[in-house]
Amino acid sequence: MALFLETSTVLLRRIKDIRPLTAKRHRVKGKWATTLPKHPPTRLALQHFDATYSAQLGDLWPSVRVALLSERKYGALLNNFCHSPDLEELQAQGSAPLRLHQAGLWPLAAVNKAPQGETIWSEFWSIMPDKFGLLSYYLMDAASVLPSLALDVQANHTVLDLCAAPGGKALALLQTQSARFLCLNDSSVSRTSRLKRVLHSYAPKELLTDDKLRITSVDGTMWGEIERNSFDRVLVDVPCTTDRHSLMEDDNNMFSRSRVGERRSLPRLQAELLLAGIIAACPGGEVLYSTCTLCPSQNLGVVERAVQLAEENHGIRLQVVSLRPLVRMFQNTFHFAPDLHLGEMVVPHLAANFGPIYMCKIRRLA
Amino acid sequence: MNGSHLPSWCLSCRLLCSASDQTASVSSQSSLRLSPVLSLHSLSDMGFTESQAGQLFDSVSRLKGASAAKHVLSTLTVLFVLGLNPTSVQKLIDKCPELCMVKETQLQQRIQHLRKLGLVEGSLQRTVVHYPKILTVPVKSVKNVVQFLREKCQFTTQQVTEILRDSPAVVLEDLDQLEYKFQYVYFRMGIKQAEMVKCRLFRFTMEDVRCRHVFLERRGLYQTPDKKGQTTIINPKLDSILNVDQHTFIVDVAQASAEEYDVFQKLLAREWKEEELEHGSIEADSDEEEDDEGEEPDGKSGYKKKKKR
Structure with a gap:
């Protein structure tokens, strides 16, 4: 479904200029002085990033900046439940399959072959439902599968995804089929229903039964009051300033004037969500925190704060788990930020225009 | 090339000024006697070496149509009168054999017009040798381009001369594209005319x-x-x-x-x-546009901004 949505936006974009279709007497002339905002959110975002990231990333920032402002690359998450084209066929079409795990149970993401542009969805093979009505791939930022992989779900684990919509990462989790029980939550009802639609168009009904999957729609920060100490793995993929979106689209932009308050309170919300995730994990369980921003106050800062809060208020001791093995495995596909003292970050680069994605994994000791 | 050529230019000018009278008379004679048929002999009479004459012959015969080379001799004459030596004339014809199809009077007019536009002796010759096509362009289109550069882009007369000298190819460019390029550099990059000319933008x-x-x-x-x-x-x-x-x-x-x-x-x-x-x-802004104003605030796509008058 998500894919259909994407298709339709692309179609819409093609005929964005509807003036030739409107009768002349109905045409409205856009006025420079009044119609357009003086400072569009995308520009505000760029100014903000210029100020903060140039100090944070230093020499790396110009490269990241030009990548963020240019066309992004996509990856196709292959649907294991659907009869999808053979890998050889994909390679012939110019996609480089990215084997995510040797065992074969893991999801496969096809990443279009290195740099040069052959990246937009239409250049993957066409998407058609098979005879059970399942779609063959899910289009997403290829780096977005990393958090699901980093979670390292083992057989018989119970898994919680605290902010699951629109469903890319949840789908990647589902593809592994290793989790005994999957609990997906998102605070917004409309987003939850979208998540349901995505799952139903990609996974067979047997996997979506009540004993294997639960989809809820409650405020994630309150999760600790519902269920404590019960999940082996928790994925906390929080709402953030979504750097790429903020730079490219004026719609629904975190940097618009009306959302200043919301943006300022993001780090607090993120810390609360992570804390709720930590509380929901059982002792010995692991929590993965991820965002799609480069901003340190929404990444490292949040992790540090949540760890501190957990120790002070709840007496939970935590330990950071290194993601180095994962980074080594994918360092040829993604650009990782060098020397981050906490967690790992995929930074966009023109030759591998994925991300940004920040990940940090923590284990609950007691 | 530029610096070292100047003295030799003067020299050849002087030499050919006297020589040009001869060649002119020779060519008028030969055209009388040999009619439009071009012979290697007449070419060597004009001062071409044998191999140059052969090459010249080749480039002229590349033109299609029998009538095409009708004006070869007059064109050569005009070029000699302009002060070019046989070597550069041969190279020039090789680069642009179409020049042999232009009538003598037209050639004279066009050269005269370029002089009027401020191309002094020396730079006029260099421009012609570097970009012979400029002589295939009617006076009227050159006028159009010059007027466009002066009025739409507000270059000074001096600057227009420099543009013609440094990037003569502008005379054959599409005016809309030219305007778009100018407006892009002027508005998006914030660069004034003087700097554009100095950096030879139109190249x-x-x-x-x-x-x-x-x-x-x-x-x-x-x-x-x-x-x-x-x-x-x-x-x-x-x-x-x-x-x-x-x-x-x-x-x-x-x-x-x-x-x-x-x-x-x-x-x-x-x-x-x-x-x-x-x-x-892509198109530059026209002054009397009806419905295209400002749809892209950041100007990322299609350059659309009104030029202040």
Whole structure:
């Protein structure tokens, strides 16, 4: 479904200029002085990033900046439940399959072959439902599968995804089929229903039964009051300033004037969500925190704060788990930020225009 | 080439001034006697060596149609009178054999017009040798381009002369494309006419200019100046963006890697293709447009801004 949505936006974009279709007497002339905002959110975002990231990333920032402002690359998450084209066929079409795990149970993401542009969805093979009505791939930022992989779900684990919509990462989790029980939550009802639609168009009904999957729609920060100490793995993929979106689209932009308050309170919300995730994990369980921003106050800062809060208020001791093995495995596909003292970050680069994605994994000791 | 040529120019001018009378008379005789048939003999009479005459013969015969080479002798005469030596005349005809199809009076008119536009002896000859096609363009179209540069782009007469001298190819460019290029550099890059002329802007293609500029802009190294001409960073000079080879540009100016620029060029080419699909082909702003005002505030696609008068 998500894919259909994407298709339709692309179609819409093609005929964005509807003036030739409107009768002349109905045409409205856009006025420079009044119609357009003086400072569009995308520009505000760029100014903000210029100020903060140039100090944070230093020499790396110009490269990241030009990548963020240019066309992004996509990856196709292959649907294991659907009869999808053979890998050889994909390679012939110019996609480089990215084997995510040797065992074969893991999801496969096809990443279009290195740099040069052959990246937009239409250049993957066409998407058609098979005879059970399942779609063959899910289009997403290829780096977005990393958090699901980093979670390292083992057989018989119970898994919680605290902010699951629109469903890319949840789908990647589902593809592994290793989790005994999957609990997906998102605070917004409309987003939850979208998540349901995505799952139903990609996974067979047997996997979506009540004993294997639960989809809820409650405020994630309150999760600790519902269920404590019960999940082996928790994925906390929080709402953030979504750097790429903020730079490219004026719609629904975190940097618009009306959302200043919301943006300022993001780090607090993120810390609360992570804390709720930590509380929901059982002792010995692991929590993965991820965002799609480069901003340190929404990444490292949040992790540090949540760890501190957990120790002070709840007496939970935590330990950071290194993601180095994962980074080594994918360092040829993604650009990782060098020397981050906490967690790992995929930074966009023109030759591998994925991300940004920040990940940090923590284990609950007691 | 430029510097070392000047003295020899003067010399050949002087030599040929006297020689041109002869050649003129020779050619008038030969055209009388030999009619339009071009012979190697008559060419060597004019001072061409045997191999030059042969090459000249080849380039003329490349023209299609029997009547095509009707004006060969008169064209050669005009070029000699202009003060060119046989070597450069041969090279010139080789570059642009179409010149042999132009009538003598027209050639004279066009050369006269270029003189009137301020191309002095020396630079006139250099321009003609460098870009012989300029003599195939009717006086009227050259006038149009000059008027366009003066009125739409507000270059001074002196600057127009310099543009014609340094980038004579403007006379054959599409005026809409030319205006788009000018407006792009003037508004998006915030560069005044004097600097454009100094950097020989019109020698570069729109793609080159835009690709390098957008690369810098997206890397955060170039800003469009505001109304007062101020920027928060110091923009690199137009000269250091355009008049350097690609490697120097990437490494020194953009501080990037060759791989990045390579990918970027391809991505940008695609962006333009999509843009053209959306907006039709690129076009500069006309003054009496009806419904195209300001749909892109950041000017990322299709350059649309009104020029202040």
